[in-house]
Amino acid sequence: MLQVSVYRYNPEVDSAPYMQDFQVDTQGKDVMVLDVLEMIKAEQDATVTYRRSCREGVCGSDGLNINGKNGLACITALSDTVKNDKLVIRPLPGLPVIRDLVVDMSLFLCAIRKDSAVFAKQHTRPSD
């Protein structure tokens, strides 16, 4: 039985964030951390909130802090991260938390926007 500790925070009702513990039966399979989150949301607590899309490590949606290390949940296998049957999932550090594992990416994206605009300007040619 996997002990999973998930960072929770709902701005509407919580004055402060807290860690919530779940027990997840992975039936001995070496699944990805995203699969564990999906199991918790589907079977135990539908309010657990996180971003995800491609589930194959190309879109970047599910960047999380997993057992202290930042990575994409969909390509982090339990065998890569779990120690002593314990899995701790927290949002990416350094950014404001919107809810649970969802962070406000605006600051990060603002920087990309500035760079993108510059890059696109430098590398596009006027149409022929």
Add this chain to the structure above:
Amino acid sequence: MRTISFDGVIVGGGGAGMRAALQLAQSGYKTAVITKVFPTRSHTVSAQGGITCAIASADPQDDWRWHMYDTVKGSDYIGDQDAIEYMCSVGPEAIFELEHMGLPFSRTEEGRIYQRPFGGQSKNFGEGGQAARTCAAADRTGHALLHTLYQNNVKNETVFFNEWFAIDLVKNQDGAVTGVTAICIETGETVYVKSKATVFATGGAGRIYASTTNAHINTGDGMGMALRAGVPAQDMEMWQFHPTGIYGAGTLVTEGCRGEGGYLINKDGERFMERYAPNAKDLAGRDVVARSMVLEILEGRGCGPDGDHVKLKLDHLGEEVLESRLPGICELSRTFAHVDPVKEPIPVVPTCHYMMGGIPTNIHGQALTVDADGNDQVIPGLYACGEAACVSVHGANRLGGNSLLDLVVFGRASGIFIENALRDGIEMRDAGQSDIEQASQRLVALNERTDGENAADLRKELQNIMQNHFGVFRKGEFMQEGIKKLESLRGRIENVKCGDKSSAFNTARIECLELQNLFETAEATAIVAEARTESRGAHAREDFTERDDENWLCHSMYHRDGKRVGKRSVNFTPKTVDTFQPKIRTY
């Protein structure tokens, strides 16, 4: 409910949506993109192999007419030939535009855009052997395309409503589309987004199947909204099962692997495609390859302890080729199959991949319906492009690399048409209060409901029905059984219980709304699949094994109201070339 007005609104921030947005942003009209994920997370990001286009880089003799022939044949003759003509002829322009925008294509020694061989591509109208026509950025072409389009939209100051989810279409009393209702995922606020032109670029719906290459977000939202609003869906029975999804995970392994020289083997190590498609072999049309794989498995030559998959052999290509041209799939194979393709073959199985069907449109992206006499009728205010649309350039089966081309060509075409229409002036009656309220009804009902079943369980049930009854090979009675199961599922899905009642970033609510869209898409698929009594392209029936051009050389049309199935003619009159006459389709 607050109203926000635009000249044009695009629902969906993937390749097609962003190409349309770019066109409109450059026009100076007030436009916005509504997208339920940050644009660069859209599923276009995972497209691997490339954009097929006759830019004549690898082969200076290459001709867009050859590409057109391949696409018409690939569609098993129900692709609209005028639309295919447009896409293939305009294609090179669209590719060079992308190149000028900064898309980092892979390059040859001479600095030209790298083109790889891909399925169903030939020289000289099928007579001249395999063509290398698919322009690529390693095996991450979709990723490169999406980021290039996003950066250029940023440069052109496109307005983005990121992480907003469109709920339903708003129609006025004349039946014209005047916008959408949408919920801001972050805050839970519902808004009426009013627009003179609403473009659906909402992508596919692979998540109606249990095993799919698609992302979690591919839930047929455009199809659900369209069908509920009385817009018909075309060719919904045509679902592509990609030959090489990783066994177990469903993750896509690009056709480009076979383009670079890889091939499929059965448990005896035999390159079995030599038997099924003597000329094209592993690069036959995807429907042909998928069926061949399933037959090998059914006939006992599958791999593994359960004999339920085959293998894709790549080690003979050598580490250098694999790491330089197919680095993405090397990583995917190691992560999801625990196999290093440099050393061992990858276990693969046909996996639900692409929706050839969708909202019927003309080449300008205008959504169409048919009137009582069977004539096409434009639905004012509504447009569609990309996978959600059915122009149709893919007919009953899509060729690899043609989807990325479809996105940019028709994203651009829709944008151009709307720009001109806005310039000419679009007059539309405002929607009334009751029209707007109707478009948020299902959200209100969901929020008020206190009982009902869990969304995840209902979704799994839906996916299993589709996977079992509407897969690669289909059979009448078995499909009828599936349709009955779906019928009894409808009410339960309409009454799904939302397990999270909060407002802030409530993804459980979005999953419930998506589930209802999945259902509409699934039921449309099931009903037309049972109705089309022939085998054509990706639609293969054990009880009707042959193509029936006399009765079915046409599109299917599905109307949710009354669950009616109709037919709509295919266009056989391209403007500048002769019609490609239907022939027996072999590779």
